[in-house]
Amino acid sequence: MMSLNHTSFLNNSGFCGSCKKSLLFSRLQRSPVSHVRIAAALGSSSNKGTGDRNVSFSVEAAVKNMAAVELVDSESAVAGGVKDVYGEDTATEDQLVTPWAVSIASGYSLLRDPHHNKGLAFSEKERDSHYLRGLLPPTVVPQDLQVKKMMHNIRQYQVPLQKYMAMMDLQEMNERLFYKLLIENVEELLPVVYTPTVGEACQKYGSIFRRPQGLFISLKEKGKILEVLKNWPERNIQVIVVTDGERILGLGDLGCQGMGIPVGKLSLYTALGGVRPSACLPVTIDVGTNNEKLLKDEFYIGLRQKRATGQEYAELLHEFMSAVKQIYGEKVLVQFEDFANHNAFDLLAKYGTTHLVFNDDIQGTASVVLAGLIAAQKLVGGTLADHRFLFLGAGEAGTGIAELIALEMSKQTNVPVDDARKNIWLVDSKGLIVSSRKESLQHFKKPWAHEHEPIRDLVDAVKAIKPTVLIGTSGVGKTFTKEVVEAMASLNEKPIILALSNPTSQSECTAEEAYTWSQGRAIFASGSPFRPVEYEGKVFVPGQANNAYIFPGFGLGLIMSGAIRVHDDMLLAASEALAAQVTQENFNKGLLYPPFANIRKISAHIAADVAAKAYELGLATRLPQPDDLVKYAESCMYSPAYRNYR
Ligand SMILES: NC(=O)C1=CN([C@@H]2O[C@H](COP(=O)(O)OP(=O)(O)OC[C@H]3O[C@@H](n4cnc5c(N)ncnc54)[C@H](OP(=O)(O)O)[C@@H]3O)[C@@H](O)[C@H]2O)C=CC1
Ligand SMILES: CC(=O)C(=O)O
Ligand SMILES: [Mg+2]
Secondary structure, eight states: OOOOGGGGGOOTTOOOHHHHHHHHHHHHHTOOOOOOOOOOOOSSOOOOTTOOOOOOOOHHHHHHHHTGGGGOOTTSTTTTOOSOTTSTTTOOTTSOOOOOOOOOSOHHHHHTOTTTOOGGGOOHHHHHHTTOTTTSOSOOOOHHHHHHHHHHHHHHOOSHHHHHHHHHHHHHHOHHHHHHHHHHTHHHHHHHHSTTHHHHHHHTHHHHOOSOOSEEEEGGGTTOHHHHHHHSSOOOOOEEEEEOSSSOTTSOOOGGGGGHHHHHHHHHHHHTTOOOGGGEEEEEEEOOOOOHHHHHOTTOOSOOSOOOOHHHHHHHHHHHHHHHHHHHOTTOEEEEOSOOHHHHHHHHHHHTTTSEEEEIIIIIHHHHHHHHHHHHHHHHOSOGGGOOEEEEOOSHHHHHHHHHHHHHHHHHHTOOHHHHGGGEEEEETTEEOBGGGGGGSOTTTGGGOBSOOOOOSHHHHHHHHOOSEEEEOSSOTTOSOHHHHHHHHHHOSSOEEEEOOSSGGGOSSOHHHHHHHTTTOOEEEESSOOOOEEETTEEEOOEEOOGGGTHHHHHHHHHHHTOOSOOHHHHHHHHHHHHTTOOHHHHHTTOSSOOGGGHHHHHHHHHHHHHHHHHHTTOOOSSSOOSOHHHHHHHHSOOOSOOOOO
């Protein structure tokens, strides 16, 4: 018995001799072959840098270039034969058959290959050379018209989850069209493929699940994770977004159904940051769930058990992290996403010294909020050190942001970080974090335990601390009450209020509430988007303070410089780069962030500055350093335009 799994990974090199022989041999022998997908680009390849993925070839070219004749025995389906050679049709239910296919994308299979499918955009010539005649109606439609039609169709859906499913279907059907749609309509489609709709999609993931869009690694795969990674059809992975589903947005433990988050984040890596889709791998680690509702849900797709913890959890994660490095190398970026804080900080600390890891909730969020605060100085004057900060929520996002603000303040004013921290206060579910609570606090809260009498309620904390900036990272909606916003407005001419919790249902307040309760004086941004608000004849445009501004460009910067570790100074560089992209026109509208419509340009600048920092710190391995990093970043970006096939 032989397994040809490894042929799945053939990329631009074509078939190796031994694989060809094995394949031929196995077919002749009728040996079980577990899975063969030949995505081999044959002859010359135009892949460049971090640019494009497989290139399709005509069957003729393929046959000529790789002597595929050898593979095409007269009975095979590839040669057009209709015989039930492998007995798949005649087998009874209890007989085992081998679900194998040899395909050079062409004809019917080409239309079903999302990486190469162009739908009605296949040209007349392509239809001839790729056996598409009759499989498509006669009209040839350009990609721009396909985009227009898809947007028209998506706009027909009233229910956001239907739009989400239509987008996922498109991604499964025609990847380039999906990305062109997303890139060209980013402001309209971001809330569909990302927060808030992705939250609902995760809650209902079991019911709407159609096809795997990433790898599920559960406790059942313990001891076999390397093999599981090899099952993924791509080998040149540059970014992995991994979750264990325990803190999905502000929706809590969604177990295995958290998969929607890595899938969504990685589609933004491509659309917003230009990392090519084939280099992105979504992963969900399934160690069970403590969500009773899901455990009882007949449609739940994950392990039906309580979460594994302690050594069992640590061992699975360690096996995963080791396997990732073994198979993809030192420079694969692993982005931790939506882990609960009792694991997130430890994983970041543990793997930060051995792997290229980044925690989006701790570090990406910190970088985006710092960017907004740097930009806010243009609206309110002064420097960071002139502000007092109060957070509702002292977890990953809250303490991550607080720490980066303190670091930046310390650099700006030359004071020790410990002193800079004194301007920053946090409230958790038990009230203000103060020194009398220190012993019982989780380690990441301890640096914020300042001298003060205990305070239970947020509104009392606002009155006592007198913050100029109020930041919500609690995951609990409606916690910035009228009283809280009014207290902020009574203390500040222009109170800065950031309601970061996602999705919209968990936002600490709405944009309308922030503007109305502050009589139009609040400078407001939120994690999930809100529509513009009209208050007393003036239109206020709320910004979106979301780590989606940072991680795609940040990741691209790491990849293009060949960085081997993430450093805090790179986060600061990303914040500065983002803040520098806010224009006077944006400020005039009260915005702290530039519009997402310009995100690819913004990402190129972030990537360039992150890469520059990697070179400066000696953490970059791609040498020599390109002269113009912005241009280089742009040149690395994936383009969703269709390729022409031979
Ligand atoms: N906009 C963005 O880009 C991002 C937004 N977020 C959002 O931030 C939220 C929090 O995420 P994260 O920090 O990772 O979560 P964590 O679970 O790590 O932290 C939540 C914190 O909120 C506190 N909290 C919970 N309920 C209350 C309450 N009623 N009053 C006061 N404090 C409360 C918790 O207190 P205790 O410690 O006592 O339990 C904890 O300190 C989520 O909704 C997430 O979607 C996260 C990352 C990025
Ligand atoms: C945006 C994000 O990462 C979160 O809400 O968790
Ligand atoms: Mg997150």
